[in-house]
Amino acid sequence: DVKVTQSSRYLVKRTGEKVFLECVQDMDHENMFWYRQDPGLGLRLIYFSYDVKMKEKGDIPEGYSVSREKKERFSLILESASTNQTSMYLCASQEATNYGYTFGSGTRLTVV
C-alpha cells in the first residue's frame, strides 16, 4: 500500500523559530505538494514540486520555503514562525499529472 509519511503529528513552536516539516513518500512519485488547512478556508496550496530540486509557488507561498533534494522527500520550511502559521499542514504526492493524490495524515502546528 502506498504511503506518505509526515514526520510529526503535532508540533508546538515559538514565534521566530525556524521550523522544518518533513514528508516522505515510498511510491517513487514525481510530484509532491504542501497544503495548509484552516477552518472555513479549505485546503490551500503552499508549494509543489514536480521533480528533484524543482519547486513552484502555490497560492500562499509567503513565509514558507521548500526543499526537495531527493525524489522521496519534500520539506516545508518556516523561516521565522509566526502565530498566523498555526494550522494543519498536509503533504501529498502524485504519480504524475492527472493521477489521484495520496495525502499524509497531517501535522498540526501550533506557534505560540
Add this chain to the structure above:
Amino acid sequence: LAKTTQPISMDSYEGQEVNITCSHNNIATNDYITWYQQFPSQGPRFIIQGYKTKVTNEVASLFIPADRKSSTLSLPRVSLSDTAVYYCLVEQSSGSARQLTFGSGTQLTVLP
C-alpha cells in the same frame, strides 16, 4: 484558473443515494476532475476521477456532462461512516506549472 463551487453542507439518511454537484465553469480541455473524502484529523482520501461522461468504481460514480462545466459525485446507499467533507478538485496543467484548486468542500452528514 478553474474555480470550483460546491454546496457547503448536505444532510441525508442512511440507505439513501447522495448526489453532490461541483461547478467548474472555466475548466480547460486537458483538465481532469477528482473527488476526495476527508474525515476529521486525517488527510483527504482519493475517491474517483474522471474526464467526461460517467465513471464508476466500487464506492462512487462520477457524472460529467458534455460541456464539462460541472460534475456530480454520486454515493449509493450511504451509511453513517460516509459522514465527511467531500472536495472537488480540478487539476490544470500549463507547461511545467500546475495550478491546483480545491473546492470549498461539502460537509455531508448522514443521519440514522
